[in-house]
Amino acid sequence: MDTQHTASRDNHPSRRGFLALAAATGTAAALGGLPVFTAAAAPARLTSSPLLSPAAAAKNQLWWQAPGSSDSMIRQGLPVGNGRLGALASNDPSSELLAITDASLWTGGLNDTLQSDGQFPYGRDDFGSLTMLAELTVDIPGHDLGAVDNYRRTLDLAQGLVSASYDLSGVTYQRQIFASRPDDVIVLHFSQQGGGTYTGTVSVAGTHGESTTAGGTGPCASFGASLANGLKYGAAVTARSSSGKVAVDGASVSFSGCKDLTVVFSGGTNYAPDAAAGFRDPSLDPERLARTKVLDAAGHSATTLLHTHVADFRPVFEQLGINLGTSSAAQRRLDTWQRVQARYRDDVPDPELEAAYLQFGRYLMISGSRGTLPMGLQGPWLDGNDPDWMGDYHTDINVQMNYWMADRAGLSDCFDAFTDYCLAQLPSWTDLTQRLFNSPANRYRNSSGKTAGWTVAISTNPYGGGGWWWHPAGNAWLCHNLFEHYSYTQDRAYLDRIYPLLKGAVEFWEARLITTTVTDASGASREVLIADSDWSPEQGPVDAKGITYAQELVWNLFGNYRTATQVLGRDSTYSATVDGLRQRLYLPVVSPKTGWLEEWMSPDNLGETTHRHLSPLFGLFPGDRIRPDDSTPKDILAGATALLTARGMNSYGWANAWRSLCWARLKNAEKAYQLVITNLRPSVGGGNGSAPNLFDIMDMGQGRGIFQIDANFGTPSAMIEMLLYSRPGHVELLPALPAAWAASGSVSGVGVRGGFVADLRWKNGKFTQLTLRSVGGRDTTVFADGSSRSISLKPGESVTLRTFG
Numbered sequence: 001m002d003t004q005h006t007a008s009r010d011n012h013p014s015r016r017g018f019l020a021l022a023a024a025t026g027t028a029a030a031l032g033g034l035p036v037f038t039a040a041a042a043p044a045r046l047t048s049s050p051l052l053s054p055a056a057a058a059k060n061q062l063w064w065q066a067p068g069s070s071d072s073m074i075r076q077g078l079p080v081g082n083g084r085l086g087a088l089a090s091n092d093p094s095s096e097l098l099a100i101t102d103a104s105l106w107t108g109g110l111n112d113t114l115q116s117d118g119q120f121p122y123g124r125d126d127f128g129s130l131t132m133l134a135e136l137t138v139d140i141p142g143h144d145l146g147a148v149d150n151y152r153r154t155l156d157l158a159q160g161l162v163s164a165s166y167d168l169s170g171v172t173y174q175r176q177i178f179a180s181r182p183d184d185v186i187v188l189h190f191s192q193q194g195g196g197t198y199t200g201t202v203s204v205a206g207t208h209g210e211s212t213t214a215g216g217t218g219p220c221a222s223f224g225a226s227l228a229n230g231l232k233y234g235a236a237v238t239a240r241s242s243s244g245k246v247a248v249d250g251a252s253v254s255f256s257g258c259k260d261l262t263v264v265f266s267g268g269t270n271y272a273p274d275a276a277a278g279f280r281d282p283s284l285d286p287e288r289l290a291r292t293k294v295l296d297a298a299g300h301s302a303t304t305l306l307h308t309h310v311a312d313f314r315p316v317f318e319q320l321g322i323n324l325g326t327s328s329a330a331q332r333r334l335d336t337w338q339r340v341q342a343r344y345r346d347d348v349p350d351p352e353l354e355a356a357y358l359q360f361g362r363y364l365m366i367s368g369s370r371g372t373l374p375m376g377l378q379g380p381w382l383d384g385n386d387p388d389w390m391g392d393y394h395t396d397i398n399v400q401m402n403y404w405m406a407d408r409a410g411l412s413d414c415f416d417a418f419t420d421y422c423l424a425q426l427p428s429w430t431d432l433t434q435r436l437f438n439s440p441a442n443r444y445r446n447s448s449g450k451t452a453g454w455t456v457a458i459s460t461n462p463y464g465g466g467g468w469w470w471h472p473a474g475n476a477w478l479c480h481n482l483f484e485h486y487s488y489t490q491d492r493a494y495l496d497r498i499y500p501l502l503k504g505a506v507e508f509w510e511a512r513l514i515t516t517t518v519t520d521a522s523g524a525s526r527e528v529l530i531a532d533s534d535w536s537p538e539q540g541p542v543d544a545k546g547i548t549y550a551q552e553l554v555w556n557l558f559g560n561y562r563t564a565t566q567v568l569g570r571d572s573t574y575s576a577t578v579d580g581l582r583q584r585l586y587l588p589v590v591s592p593k594t595g596w597l598e599e600w601m602s603p604d605n606l607g608e609t610t611h612r613h614l615s616p617l618f619g620l621f622p623g624d625r626i627r628p629d630d631s632t633p634k635d636i637l638a639g640a641t642a643l644l645t646a647r648g649m650n651s652y653g654w655a656n657a658w659r660s661l662c663w664a665r666l667k668n669a670e671k672a673y674q675l676v677i678t679n680l681r682p683s684v685g686g687g688n689g690s691a692p693n694l695f696d697i698m699d700m701g702q703g704r705g706i707f708q709i710d711a712n713f714g715t716p717s718a719m720i721e722m723l724l725y726s727r728p729g730h731v732e733l734l735p736a737l738p739a740a741w742a743a744s745g746s747v748s749g750v751g752v753r754g755g756f757v758a759d760l761r762w763k764n765g766k767f768t769q770l771t772l773r774s775v776g777g778r779d780t781t782v783f784a785d786g787s788s789r790s791i792s793l794k795p796g797e798s799v800t801l802r803t804f805g
Contacts, residue, residue, distance in 0.1 A: 036084060036104045036372050037268025037286060042296070043182030043308055050311040052159060060158040060317075060359055062336040064692070067091040067145065067153060067164070073099050073383040074707045075683075075691035078155050078162045080186065082179040083370025083417075084268065085133075086380025087186055089177050091153045091164040093145055096138040096175065096188065102233065103373045103380045104271035104462060105133050108390075109229045111465030112432055118441040120457050120466040122390075125228070127459065127467035130391035132207040132382050133267050134223075134235045138188060140200040143168060157356070157363040160313035161306075171196030176302075180309040181370060184293050187309070188263040189302040197244060198261050203252040204237040207385055212251040218295040219248045224287025229463075231280065234287025235267025238294045262302040266293040271462065273373075273424035279463050316366050319410030320749035322358055324741045325351030337682075337692045344681040349740035354719075357680055360694050361405060361716035364709065365414050373462055374417040375402050379709045381695075388706050392467060393421075393460045395474035396537040397613065400481050401654055401710040404622060404661075404717040407488035410749035410757075415485050419494070421462075422478055422501055428464020429475075430454040430504060437470065443542060444470045446512050447532055453508030454501075458537075472512065472534055475505040476553035480622060483560040487728060490755030490776030495564055503571070506561045506578055509554050516546070518586060518601075528586035536599055536615045540607035544600045548588040548616035556623050558582035587625075588616065590639030596646060597639035610648040612655040614662060617644060621661045624727055628666055641666060652688055653679045653696035657714025664721040664736040672722050673738035679715045723747050728754035728777075733767045733784040754780050755795075773798035 068076030077088025108128015171194035224234035244258030457466025530546030660675035686705030696711035755777025
């Protein structure tokens with residue numbers, strides 16, 4: 001084996017490093033992280049351009065030959081975001097429309113009552129809903145779509161840019177749109193080549209009946225208001241030009257004879273991630289802050305704003321690169337939507353498109369999850385105020401799936417939003433659990449009458465509130481995500497930070513488990529611990545005990561807690577008690593009737609065979625108890641495989657992504673790949689699949705398709721899992737490499753559980769080079785092509801393997 005050791009260091013900016021510095025200097029924010037919309041120091045400005053050359057940028061660009069319709073923004077609008085603000089852009093030549101959402105603009109509140117049927121209220125006024133912040137329109141009369149030629153719009157994934165260009169009367173008109181995190185604004189820049197000018201109006205309107213006015217300090221239009229729950233919010237827009245005339249006129253900004261035009265928008269709320277303060281910062285005036293931000297940003301040139309944005313965005317995107325092979329010249333000539341249609345119609349692999357789909361998911365993560373609330377069912381991209389399921393945080397798969405990709409795909413810092421959310425909500429979740437979980441109305445209450453720790457409802461909001469039914473095992477699943485992040489980073493300070501969440505969840509389950517007697521196939525009886533009455537999401541009997549879903553999650557939780565106590569040197573006596581409980585947990589068996597791993601403690605299938613959820617397969621993925629190796633009894637592995645087979649290969653996008661991940665874990669490359677391609681198929685008539693803008697669409701029946709973002713993250717997670725599988729101490733290369741990608745390819749920046757990052761190359765289905773870098777890990781074993789090699793590194797060191805032998 002050819003090896004090479006080197007030392008390396010990460011130099012990219014890290015929010016985690018900023019938080020550590022803040023803590024050291026006494027300026028750390030609340031337990032849950034930084035305030036959402038706040039004043040900030042002026043960003044550093046660059047002295048040289050960070051922009052990619054046109055040829056280099058083209059490698060990560062999607063493009064379309066038509067603008068988006070204002071009537072179909074969720075399917076055709078192109079997304080931009082700075083981690084807090086999200087916008088969908090239509091790119092219509094004569095009427096640019098941005099539908100803008102702030103991740104914290106939520107109706108509702110704590111919602112701390114149970115109805116007589118045991119459910120939390122679940123409406124837009126009580127539980128609450130994510131809503132839009134504003135619509136921004138730039139009207140340019142005379143630039144009608146029918147009058148222009150050579151229209152093209154692009155989404156530059158690597159630089160976080162939406163662009164559009166077209167020809168009109170011999171002039172080429174261009175626009176760029178980006179959401180800058182350093183300046184906390186959305187920028188629209190209009191330019192031209194050939195002597196043309198722009199004349200028109202910029203208007204910003206709230207979506208809740210607000211009045212937009214001029215006034216205050218500086219030339220901008222703005223609005224401010226409060227929701228019924230007392231949350232204050234506001235937004236502002238201004239414009240500038242180096243030529244022509246720009247003026248604020250009441251609720252809009254007019255411009256005329258401008259060779260260039262820069263429009264700057266900002267807005268937000270006074271939400272704060274602090275339960276003790278009622279999740280509000282009463283001192284914050286969002287409208288005034290928005291005006292300050294847009295005027296500050298508008299004091300710089302569009303070029304400066306662009307360079308500042310790209311210098312922030314591009315290094316994050318470039319932490320992972322992927323090459324799945326070369327597409328044909330004919331495929332490359334098609335625009336993105338044509339390629340999606342051709343891939344499905346012709347059933348011919350398009351490896352560059354498939355790699356771009358993975359990178360699109362990463363683009364959404366960078367744009368939607370940087371230092372603010374986590375992404376719910378739609379992330380920060382809405383086209384109205386009534387998203388399905390309120391755009392909430394579903395805890396029985398969806399919010400967890402949103403974050404499976406982060407560490408795998410070189411975006412560990414994007415996971416912080418998930419951690420911060422859980423920490424900020426913990427006081428409220430604990431209070432609600434103590435007061436309401438054992439209510440007589442709760443059908444899942446503990447039969448022992450005891451309660452401890454915390455858990456959540458199936459739906460959660462940013463105010464500590466629950467919606468729909470209690471979800472007893474939801475705490476264990478959230479903790480699984482939280483602990484997995486430690487597995488990737490080996491960050492002891494992070495583990496210390498999440499320890500209260502882990503311990504509180506363990507305490508909840510210590511109080512909840514009940515004892516029962518089971519008899520095995522030989523007739524021997526033994527006492528085991530099982531979960532009290534529960535519902536296997538989201539089907540079957542509502543009062544089943546010992547459901548596989550809960551048993552696997554608790555087994556996993558207790559094991560992760562033991563590791564945490566050992567690493568942190570805490571609670572050794574209690575850890576031993578919990579470990580004793582873990583050894584007594586009932587674990588599922590295979591049904592003699594169906595041959596499937598049992599979902600309930602029954603040999604009968606008590607639910608829908610092809611149900612969307614894979615709840616009983618948690619132990620296969622995202623858990624890791626069931627593996628295709630000698631550590632798993634053959635009957636259990638066969639039962640899990642049989643159940644996965646029975647669930648089928650065609651469901652909603654998020655369900656297909658979960659299926660693909662499970663098949664990848666089983667090393668079935670072609671089934672895992674087929675599910676990826678199924679999600680890439682074009683959505684037609686509201687059917688399941690990808691919209692023209694690549695958002696995943698769920699078929700709700702009767703021609704109604706809705707956007708739900710988790711498949712856009714879950715599918716890339718599956719693609720990475722096909723290329724590299726890891727657990728602490730164990731790395732497998734190309735475990736499920738499909739034939740479509742086998743000829744040659746590479747991936748760099750893949751997170752490896754145990755504290756490493758991997759760069760991998762392959763040819764003809766065999767790995768040709770692996771570079772493994774430690775980000776905190778020390779020892780692991782690499783498996784490839786039937787061989788293995790033990791690796792020992794110090795943090796910061798790397799090793800390159802070129803052959804096994």
